[in-house]
Amino acid sequence: xxxxxxxxxxxxxxxxxxxxxxxxxxxxxxxxxxxxxxxxxxxxxxxxxxxxxxxxxxxxxxxxxxxxxxxxxxxxxxxxxxxxxxxxxxxxxxxxxxxxxxxxxxxxxxxxxxxxxxxxxxxxxxxxxxxxxxxxxxxxxxxxxxxxxxxxxxxxxxxxxxxxxxxxxxxxxxxxxxxxxxxxxxxxxxxxxxxxxxxxxxxxxxxxxxxxxxxxxxxxxxxxxxxxxxxxxxxxxxxxxxxxxxxxxxxxxxxxxxxxxxxxxxx
Amino acid sequence: xxxxxxxxxxxxxxxxxxxxxxxxxxxxxxxxxxxxxxxxxxxxxxxxxxxxxxxxxxxxxxxxxxxxxxxxxxxxxxxxxxxxxxxxxxxxxxxxxxxxxxxxxxxxxxxxxxxxxxxxxxxxxxxxxxxxxxxxxxxxxxxxxxxxxxxxxxxxxxxxxxxxxxxxxxxxxxxxxxxxxxxxxxxxxxxxxxxxxxxxxxxxxxxxxxxxxxxxxxxxxxxxxxxxxxxxxxxxxxxxxxxxxxxxxxxxxxxxxxxxxxxxxxxxxxxxxxxxxxxxxxxxxxxxxxxxxxxxxxxxxxxxxxxxxxxxxxxxxxxxxxxxxxxxxxxxxx
Amino acid sequence: xxxxxxxxxxxxxxxxxxxxxxxxxxxxxxxxxxxxxxxxxxxxxxxxxxxxxxxxxxxxxxxxxxxxxxxxxxxxxxxxxxxxxxxxxxxxxxxxxxxxxxxxxxxxxxxxxxxxxxxxxxxxxxxxxxxxxxxxxxxxxxxxxxxxxxxxxxx
Numbered sequence: 001x002x003x004x005x006x007x008x009x010x011x012x013x014x015x016x017x018x019x020x021x022x023x024x025x026x027x028x029x030x031x032x033x034x035x036x037x038x039x040x041x042x043x044x045x046x047x048x049x050x051x052x053x054x055x056x057x058x059x060x061x062x063x064x065x066x067x068x069x070x071x072x073x074x075x076x077x078x079x080x081x082x083x084x085x086x087x088x089x090x091x092x093x094x095x096x097x098x099x100x101x102x103x104x105x106x107x108x109x110x111x112x113x114x115x116x117x118x119x120x121x122x123x124x125x126x127x128x129x130x131x132x133x134x135x136x137x138x139x140x141x142x143x144x145x146x147x148x149x150x151x152x153x154x155x156x157x158x159x160x161x162x163x164x165x166x167x168x169x170x171x172x173x174x175x176x177x178x179x180x181x182x183x184x185x186x187x188x189x190x191x192x193x194x195x196x197x198x199x200x201x202x203x204x205x206x207x208x209x210x211x212x213x214x215x216x217x218x219x220x221x222x223x224x225x226x227x228x229x230x231x232x233x234x235x236x237x238x239x240x241x242x243x244x245x246x247x248x249x250x251x252x253x254x255x256x257x258x259x260x261x262x263x264x265x266x267x
Numbered sequence: 268x269x270x271x272x273x274x275x276x277x278x279x280x281x282x283x284x285x286x287x288x289x290x291x292x293x294x295x296x297x298x299x300x301x302x303x304x305x306x307x308x309x310x311x312x313x314x315x316x317x318x319x320x321x322x323x324x325x326x327x328x329x330x331x332x333x334x335x336x337x338x339x340x341x342x343x344x345x346x347x348x349x350x351x352x353x354x355x356x357x358x359x360x361x362x363x364x365x366x367x368x369x370x371x372x373x374x375x376x377x378x379x380x381x382x383x384x385x386x387x388x389x390x391x392x393x394x395x396x397x398x399x400x401x402x403x404x405x406x407x408x409x410x411x412x413x414x415x416x417x418x419x420x421x422x423x424x425x426x427x428x429x430x431x432x433x434x435x436x437x438x439x440x441x442x443x444x445x446x447x448x449x450x451x452x453x454x455x456x457x458x459x460x461x462x463x464x465x466x467x468x469x470x471x472x473x474x475x476x477x478x479x480x481x482x483x484x485x486x487x488x489x490x491x492x493x494x495x496x497x498x499x500x501x502x503x504x505x506x507x508x509x510x511x512x513x514x515x516x517x518x519x520x521x522x523x524x525x526x527x528x529x530x531x532x533x534x535x536x537x538x539x540x541x542x543x544x545x546x547x548x549x550x551x552x553x554x555x556x557x558x559x560x561x562x563x564x565x566x567x568x569x570x571x572x573x574x575x576x577x578x579x580x581x582x583x584x585x586x587x588x589x590x591x592x593x594x595x596x597x598x599x600x601x
Numbered sequence: 602x603x604x605x606x607x608x609x610x611x612x613x614x615x616x617x618x619x620x621x622x623x624x625x626x627x628x629x630x631x632x633x634x635x636x637x638x639x640x641x642x643x644x645x646x647x648x649x650x651x652x653x654x655x656x657x658x659x660x661x662x663x664x665x666x667x668x669x670x671x672x673x674x675x676x677x678x679x680x681x682x683x684x685x686x687x688x689x690x691x692x693x694x695x696x697x698x699x700x701x702x703x704x705x706x707x708x709x710x711x712x713x714x715x716x717x718x719x720x721x722x723x724x725x726x727x728x729x730x731x732x733x734x735x736x737x738x739x740x741x742x743x744x745x746x747x748x749x750x751x752x753x754x755x756x
Contacts, residue, residue: 004724011748026588026590029589030588030590032496032587032588032590033495033496033587033588033591034496035492053586053587053588054700057498058495058498061495061498061551062549062550062551063494063495063550063551063552064495083389098320135695137693138695141697143694143697143699144697145697146695146696146697147696147697147698147735148697149697150697151439151697151745152694152741152745152749152750153747153750154745154748155742155746155749155750156745156746156749156750157745158331158505158530159331159501159529159530159534160500160501160502160504160505161500162498162500162501162502162584162586165326165498165499165500165502165586166498166500166586167344174484176650178537184650185650186516186518186740187516187529188332188516188518188529189331189332189529189744190332190527190528190739190740190742190743190744190745191739191740191742191743191744191745192657192739192740192742193527194745195696195736195739196650196653196657198654199649199692199693199696200650202692203649203688203689203692204691206688207688214586217586217659218500218502218586220301220321220322220502220505220506220584221298221321221747222298222299222300222301224681228692228695228696231691231692231695232688232691232692235687235688235691235692236688238526239684239687239688240684253684253688254681254684254688256684257677257680257681257683257684258680259504259671259680261680261683261684261687262683262687263390263670263683263688265686265705266686266705266706266707267692267704267705267706267707267719296747296748296751298750298751303747304747305746305747305748305751306746306748308752312751328742330745332743332744518740527611
């Protein structure tokens with residue numbers, strides 16, 4: 001931990017960032033993000049397996065951008081998100097200082113996104129077996145059973161949009177659900193509005209989701225939302241061989257095509 | 268106030284009997300790690316092991332979506348229909364702080380321009396609170412002027428006395444009616460000191476110092492410091508038992524339509540967005556300041572009470588782990 | 602259900618399938634009148650939300666049709682659309698929509714007869730399947746409660 005504190009301290013001191021985003025642990029053991037602006041506050045930073053929140057979400061925030069250069073302590077999913085966001089041209093190399101702790105416990109500071117790309121590919125997290133199992137289980141149900149399952153789950157959505165807010169890939173300044181001319185999605189949280197919203201959300205994240213599972217973690221209603229995007233990532237991988245968060249260059253399944261893409265379902 | 272006792276092993280019978288009268292019983296049930304109010308079917312589904320439910324009982328009076336009216340156009344003849352609310356509900360297992368919140372909510376909706384729908388729902392619902400035997404780090408009712416012994420806003424208040432019986436405080440006429448309907452279940456008793464049975468929630472800040480202090484820090488950086496972690500979802504407002512903001516949506520086609528009232532949250536950028544594109548609460552710190560100011564200043568000005576009951580739901584639900592307790596302490600110390 | 606007449610919405614591109622449908626008309630080829638055609642500049646322009654809106658407003662079946670591969674008026678719109686449909690179909694399947702009610706096809710400006718055949722076959726198929734109400738009934742369902750989820754889980 002001392003090494004991490006020193007690293008943050010030196011980054012803030014030498015001016016390579018004026019704000020450093022990391023995790024902290026409260027006296028009660030709660031993990032929350034912390035925003036360090038002074039070198040002497042560096043010892044607030046904490047890291048452990050319990051640091052789940054995807055901090056990449058903060059780099060889109062106006063009040064964070066106002067600080068200018070930002071440093072960020074990233075777990076592996078945050079790294080994947082940052083790489084994907086970079087590939088989508090949403091951040092510049094020179095405005096972000098990224099630090100992580102590798103599996104051997106050593107601090108790694110990345111000079112650029114090329115290094116992040118190499119690191120992420122060397123330390124790729126395996127797909128969550130539990131999620132894969134649940135996707136598989138649902139896929140094996142009958143169509144009607146699947147419909148009942150999702151109708152039940154999604155109908156309880158209260159539309160707090162925590163899934164959208166917590167997702168680093170949901171960075172649009174105006175979301176489709178906020179458009180009212182035309183009103184694509186009914187905003188009330190009744191069954192129709194909820195299913196429209198979650199289908200739209202999943203489609204817009206298909207092949208872009210880095211599977212950090214923040215959407216499911218933050219859901220006040222405990223809806224397993226991540227299964228939708230996990231399923232679509234799986235489809236994108238099987239059909240087009242594309243995976244999100246592993247390349248610094250844009251490789252988004254729906255922004256490109258191959259002449260010989262599957263066509264057996266088209267008459 | 269009247270006082271009764273109920274044998275704890277008579278509780279299933281109590282629920283079954285209410286159900287037989289055609290009323291819906293809402294009781295705590297577990298989904299994953301969280302507890303929600305769900306329709307009672309059988310007693311073994313009820314979960315008693317919870318500090319606080321994930322959602323507050325406010326949705327019983329103020330649902331997240333509700334129909335205000337529907338209309339029809341039959342070739343130029345218009346007809347409007349308002350909903351008729353007849354379903355009678357008994358809510359069991361809310362906490363005393365929720366009662367205080369319901370009292371505030373009713374004050375808000377029923378005082379100046381009474382809201383008919385909310386009034387009907389209130390008349391049709393009996394709220395039974397179950398006094399807290401335990402608390403967690405996010406509970407702070409005692410800091411905002413309430414406590415696990417509070418009975419305000421509840422119709423009946425149950426306290427598990429640890430001796431195989433519930434001590435029942437009959438707070439309102441509605442509560443009395445429910446008790447009177449099942450005379451064989453409830454026995455008369457005198458007022459009992461229940462405090463020993465209840466959770467001792469520590470006081471985290473001094474409300475009388477805090478309330479006058481809050482408007483004085485309005486222009487400071489404290490809001491930005493506190494809200495940098497805020498990601499701008501509406502979870503805190505939606506789980507809050509006193510948040511009463513709503514949005515009205517029309518869903519219609521040329522033949523028919525519905526006007527709906529839906530929850531809204533001041534944490535959303537769109538909440539204050541003007542048609543011109545200007546947004547007076549441009550960044551998240553402005554929105555966070557509004558939330559805290561509303562709870563501890565604006566509602567004091569407008570309704571003579573703070574509108575936070577210390578249930579701690581916003582802290583438990585926050586994706587970024589923000590804690591209003593810590594924020595209020597930092598205001599107090601500022 | 603013997604007198605059930607399916608409502609089919611066809612989302613077609615201007616340059617190939619719409620012209621193909623036109624050709625079917627000028628060639629006086631008779632086909633089922635159950636289809637309502639919506640014309641788009643290109644299949645690449647057909648947003649997945651439009652398909653949902655069609656189902657919501659009472660469509661029993663959907664046809665999405667455009668230019669054959671390598672024939673797109675805008676070079677590659679149909680290739681992009683094809684990918685979108687693969688992903689969207691996978692999502693709809695996973696959520697439990699009846700994706701058998703959506704027909705994807707390539708119909709060129711010269712294929713009036715193929716267009717008529719696609720429409721007829723789709724109408725026959727949907728007539729057998731009956732009305733599709735899973736999605737259009739949603740707006741009658743109102744607000745879902747946690748009770749329904751919990752009861753479904755324990756069932």
